[in-house]
Amino acid sequence: MTVNVSVTVNGMRHEISGVEPRLLLSDFLRDTLGLTGTHVGCEHGVCGACTVLMDGHSVRSCLTLAVQANGSEITTVEGLGTPETLNVLQTQFREHHGLQCGFCTPGMLMTGEDLLRKYPLATDEEIREGLSGNLCRCTGYQNIVAAIRSAAALRRENA
Amino acid sequence: MSSDRRVQPSDVLRPRHVGAPIKRTEDLRLLTGRGEYSADRKPDRALHVAFLRSGQPHARIAGIDTAAAEAAPGVVAVFTADSIADDFKAVIPFSRMPNYYATPILPLASGKVRYVGEAVVAVIATSRYLAEDALELIEVDYEPLKAISRAELAVADGAPLLHEAAGSNVLLAREFRKGDVAADLKVAAVRVGGRFEMTRKAPLALEPRSYTAEYEKRRDAITLYTSSNIPGIVRDAISESLGLPGHRLRVVAPDVGGSFGSKGSLYPEELLICIAARKLGRSLKWTADRLEDVSSSSQAFAEIVDAEMGFDANGVATSLQADVIGDVGAYSIYPWTCGLEPVQVVSFLPGPYKIGSYRGAVRGVATCKPPTGPYRGVGRPISTFVAERLMDLGAKALGLDPLEIRRRNLVRSEDFPYRIASGIIWDKTGFLECLEAAAEAVGYQQLRLRQADARKDGRLFGIGIATYAELTGIGSRIAVAPGMPINTGSETAKISIDSTGAITAAFGVASHGQGLETTLAQIIADDLGAKFEDISVIQGDSDEVPMSTGTYASRSAVLGGGAAKHASFLLRDKIKRVASHLLEANQDDIEVFGGQAVVIGTDRAVTFRQVARAVYSDMKTLPVEAREELSASYTYDPINGTTAAATHIAAVEVDPATCFVKIHKYVVAEDCGKIINPMIVDGQVHGGVAQGIGAALFEELIYDDDAQLLSASLVDYVIPSAPEVPVMEVVHIESESAVAGGFRGMGEGGTIGAPAAIANAIADALSPLGIDVSILPMTPERIFKLMEQARFNSRGKADE
Numbered sequence: 001m002t003v004n005v006s007v008t009v010n011g012m013r014h015e016i017s018g019v020e021p022r023l024l025l026s027d028f029l030r031d032t033l034g035l036t037g038t039h040v041g042c043e044h045g046v047c048g049a050c051t052v053l054m055d056g057h058s059v060r061s062c063l064t065l066a067v068q069a070n071g072s073e074i075t076t077v078e079g080l081g082t083p084e085t086l087n088v089l090q091t092q093f094r095e096h097h098g099l100q101c102g103f104c105t106p107g108m109l110m111t112g113e114d115l116l117r118k119y120p121l122a123t124d125e126e127i128r129e130g131l132s133g134n135l136c137r138c139t140g141y142q143n144i145v146a147a148i149r150s151a152a153a154l155r156r157e158n159a
Numbered sequence: 160m161s162s163d164r165r166v167q168p169s170d171v172l173r174p175r176h177v178g179a180p181i182k183r184t185e186d187l188r189l190l191t192g193r194g195e196y197s198a199d200r201k202p203d204r205a206l207h208v209a210f211l212r213s214g215q216p217h218a219r220i221a222g223i224d225t226a227a228a229e230a231a232p233g234v235v236a237v238f239t240a241d242s243i244a245d246d247f248k249a250v251i252p253f254s255r256m257p258n259y260y261a262t263p264i265l266p267l268a269s270g271k272v273r274y275v276g277e278a279v280v281a282v283i284a285t286s287r288y289l290a291e292d293a294l295e296l297i298e299v300d301y302e303p304l305k306a307i308s309r310a311e312l313a314v315a316d317g318a319p320l321l322h323e324a325a326g327s328n329v330l331l332a333r334e335f336r337k338g339d340v341a342a343d344l345k346v347a348a349v350r351v352g353g354r355f356e357m358t359r360k361a362p363l364a365l366e367p368r369s370y371t372a373e374y375e376k377r378r379d380a381i382t383l384y385t386s387s388n389i390p391g392i393v394r395d396a397i398s399e400s401l402g403l404p405g406h407r408l409r410v411v412a413p414d415v416g417g418s419f420g421s422k423g424s425l426y427p428e429e430l431l432i433c434i435a436a437r438k439l440g441r442s443l444k445w446t447a448d449r450l451e452d453v454s455s456s457s458q459a460f461a462e463i464v465d466a467e468m469g470f471d472a473n474g475v476a477t478s479l480q481a482d483v484i485g486d487v488g489a490y491s492i493y494p495w496t497c498g499l500e501p502v503q504v505v506s507f508l509p510g511p512y513k514i515g516s517y518r519g520a521v522r523g524v525a526t527c528k529p530p531t532g533p534y535r536g537v538g539r540p541i542s543t544f545v546a547e548r549l550m551d552l553g554a555k556a557l558g559l560d561p562l563e564i565r566r567r568n569l570v571r572s573e574d575f576p577y578r579i580a581s582g583i584i585w586d587k588t589g590f591l592e593c594l595e596a597a598a599e600a601v602g603y604q605q606l607r608l609r610q611a612d613a614r615k616d617g618r619l620f621g622i623g624i625a626t627y628a629e630l631t632g633i634g635s636r637i638a639v640a641p642g643m644p645i646n647t648g649s650e651t652a653k654i655s656i657d658s659t660g661a662i663t664a665a666f667g668v669a670s671h672g673q674g675l676e677t678t679l680a681q682i683i684a685d686d687l688g689a690k691f692e693d694i695s696v697i698q699g700d701s702d703e704v705p706m707s708t709g710t711y712a713s714r715s716a717v718l719g720g721g722a723a724k725h726a727s728f729l730l731r732d733k734i735k736r737v738a739s740h741l742l743e744a745n746q747d748d749i750e751v752f753g754g755q756a757v758v759i760g761t762d763r764a765v766t767f768r769q770v771a772r773a774v775y776s777d778m779k780t781l782p783v784e785a786r787e788e789l790s791a792s793y794t795y796d797p798i799n800g801t802t803a804a805a806t807h808i809a810a811v812e813v814d815p816a817t818c819f820v821k822i823h824k825y826v827v828a829e830d831c832g833k834i835i836n837p838m839i840v841d842g843q844v845h846g847g848v849a850q851g852i853g854a855a856l857f858e859e860l861i862y863d864d865d866a867q868l869l870s871a872s873l874v875d876y877v878i879p880s881a882p883e884v885p886v887m888e889v890v891h892i893e894s895e896s897a898v899a900g901g902f903r904g905m906g907e908g909g910t911i912g913a914p915a916a917i918a919n920a921i922a923d924a925l926s927p928l929g930i931d932v933s934i935l936p937m938t939p940e941r942i943f944k945l946m947e948q949a950r951f952n953s954r955g956k957a958d959e
Binding site for chain 2 (some may be wrong): 022023030039040041042044046047078080081082086090099102104105106127128132133134135136137140143145
């Protein structure tokens with residue numbers, strides 16, 4: 001048995017038929033749509049590398065089935081900004097050296113976007129707590145926290 | 160080494176790239192989802208591999224029935240050890256070490272399985288989902304054998320043999336000696352010692368291991384995209400094993416999502432995927448899931464160390480001895496051998512200290528676990544943990560401050576070069592400078608006052624110091640792993656300017672997060688005189704240089720950087736020769752900077768593009784003999800290598816109710832020589848310290864008595880997340896080393912110092928309770944048990 005999945009990803013509508021109900025959203029994005037910016041680090045919902053926004057909320061795409069995304073709007077890292085036009089958070093990650101190998105980075109950025117939209121992020125404790133569902137093995141988090149702190153300050157200034 | 164470069168007044172004003180916190184070239188693609196990791200490759204109609212792995216720790220394979228799997232939907236082929244037996248030669252991790260047995264590396268288990276997670280059968284299907292479905296249909300008939308779950312059991316009388324041909328479970332034995340330890344210990348004023356243990360760890364890169372083998376039928380050639388930090392070594396090993404010459408086997412490490420050593424050995428799956436691609440004439444993909452990655456990637460540490468140190472009455476260490484047993488797992492790994500990790504424990508145990516006599520003996524023992532291999536720090540997180548605990552125990556016994564006892568024992572500037580018992584030579588490095596700088600940055604005296612106040616309130620507050628030295632950028636005089644017959648002492652840079660004027664710099668090093676595309680371009684920009692943004696660095700591709708090994712052992716800034724400098728100078732001189740024709744000036748009057756050659760003191764200049772056009776395209780401008788190809792290649796070998804050192808100081812508090820450890824302060828003072836990019840150096844230190852914190856407080860691969868892994872998920876194997884990692888302050892001591900550029904390697908140091916600093920801080924915090932720290936990680940459970948025992952003991956004393 002297969003099903004049809006209709007989703008809008010990064011503003012583009014996709015109507016995909018023949019989707020197996022067991023297909024993970026992470027595999028659907030990476031293999032069916034070719035959006036390999038979303039990374040798969042653990043497939044059990046701990047590392048957060050596969051985080052995407054679904055209807056404005058961060059979700060683990062490795063714990064979500066593609067069929068569950070039917071009718072929804074998804075944003076992946078490819079939908080944030082291009083190398084020529086990095087968005088605020090991407091820019092701050094670069095400024096503060098908030099990434100090394102880059103594997104956790106898409107998940108960090110999508111979680112960061114979610115946090116920035118929903119919370120004031122007035123303290124580092126709040127930022128660290130917000131990031132506690134995303135693992136990074138390279139940076140020791142210090143510069144990721146700095147990047148998000150700085151992005152939050154810039155959003156406050158521009159608000 | 161740069162005597163060929165005349166310093167000119169304008170140099171002072173010119174922006175230097177080396178030393179500047181230049182933003183990384185890599186970031187633009189990695190921040191926008193445009194990076195390309197091995198799993199992101201999409202070869203034409205790729206097939207997918209899934210492995211059936213052993214659930215048995217030790218068993219004879221009596222039979223394998225794959226018939227049902229072969230008939231399953233989407234399955235193209237099923238391979239076992241028997242069905243590929245004629246397609247490869249086993250890879251042997253040779254070493255000239257005496258008392259070493261090299262276990263062969265095979266793509267699939269043959270005859271026996273020796274650990275839970277060992278690959279037994281490979282299914283090739285049209286999708287990963289279908290390949291995994293078919294795994295369920297395979298019947299393996301195992302005859303279980305007795306498991307060996309711990310190193311002490313492996314050496315016990317009557318222990319089952321893991322490798323019958325070895326005749327013993329001891330795969331390796333080695334000893335280093337200097338002076339007469341027994342005599343020195345006998346006359347020591349104070350002797351301290353104990354049994355120390357560092358449990359088994361997973362390096363745990365966020366990207367699981369991943370391989371894509373792309374088959375090209377026109378040339379019967381394979382390109383292996385691999386999440387490896389040693390693509391050159393992988394190329395050479397697979398070439399030999401499969402009888403496939405290097406021009407038909409290209410190994411590329413594209414963007415790699417961290418390694419920390421876990422992607423720094425040849426893996427059975429890399430062999431299998433190339434064998435299968437060749438047999439089927441198809442492109443294949445495999446990516447480990449997390450369970451597979453934790454249970455089959457090389458693991459780390461796992462040593463028990465019985466150590467003793469003697470001091471004279473002034474607190475000077477006179478003698479040190481240690482007996483180490485390393486639980487190396489089921490196989491020796493390629494190319495490093497099972498000796499890499501445990502031997503480094505004894506070869507580095509004396510560390511940065513001047514110790515009169517030394518005896519360090521090590522045995523590497525086979526158990527039913529995945530092989531241990533390199534992990535950030537290799538051996539030295541353990542040797543530093545032990546030596547630094549001994550220093551603190553000595554200080555306590557002598558009534559000295561931990562800072563003072565280190566002052567009295569560190570190798571001093573007049574003692575360099577200093578040779579330690581294992582033959583390692585420390586070149587002039589800021590050992591004491593790091594100690595004093597860390598103490599100052601952390602406000603050591605103030606911190607001790609704060610501790611006194613906290614103790615008055617009954618709080619468990621402790622301060623821990625760790626100092627260490629490591630050998631980095633190792634040249635050809637010493638093999639990175641003991642007795643290994645591979646040249647790990649050189650790296651090549653090939654820099655060229657093509658007919659469009661574009662600059663391409665190719666290296667064999669293989670960045671996996673270190674930002675080498677940025678730092679190597681910084682060096683080239685300065686030494687070639689190019690614009691930073693015009694330089695494209697290619698690395699991690701075996702086709703780019705004739706021979707290379709990769710990025711490991713804190714070597715790439717030293718070896719890659721040294722090669723970049725020399726190749727840049729050679730190419731710059733070629734540019735000058737051409738420019739002297741074009742500008743009608745003497746070569747010596749030309750300088751090269753910012754992508755152009757300029758006659759000094761004039762506005763007469765030619766751009767690299769104009770130089771390239773004159774050499775390649777324009778047949779009239781230059782005489783034929785002056786049309787030298789604008790490329791230069793240099794292979795750099797630092798011969799000995801160079802020392803790096805640091806002091807870490809941590810202040811922690813133990814919550815007596817939850818037994819959690821809170822890190823209040825963390826300072827690192829490190830000497831990595833001339834800094835290429837301070838932003839990147841700080842990032843490397845932060846990440847290394849976070850891993851050291853994981854090793855000290857959280858991370859432990861737990862195997863039960865049947866050698867079954869109990870902590871294979873990220874819920875059970877806990878690595879630090881953002882709330883657990885403190886703010887880290889990093890201080891830099893830049894004492895230049897003698898290698899090209901004055902660089903020292905610094906990728907591993909954070910992980911070497913942190914476990915010891917935290918162990919000492921916890922021991923200091925718990926010292927009012929009479930508790931010692933001798934095993935890591937100090938999980939809340941372990942601290943709880945120690946505190947309960949201490950309470951029980953003190954109650955017993957009160958009753959007497």
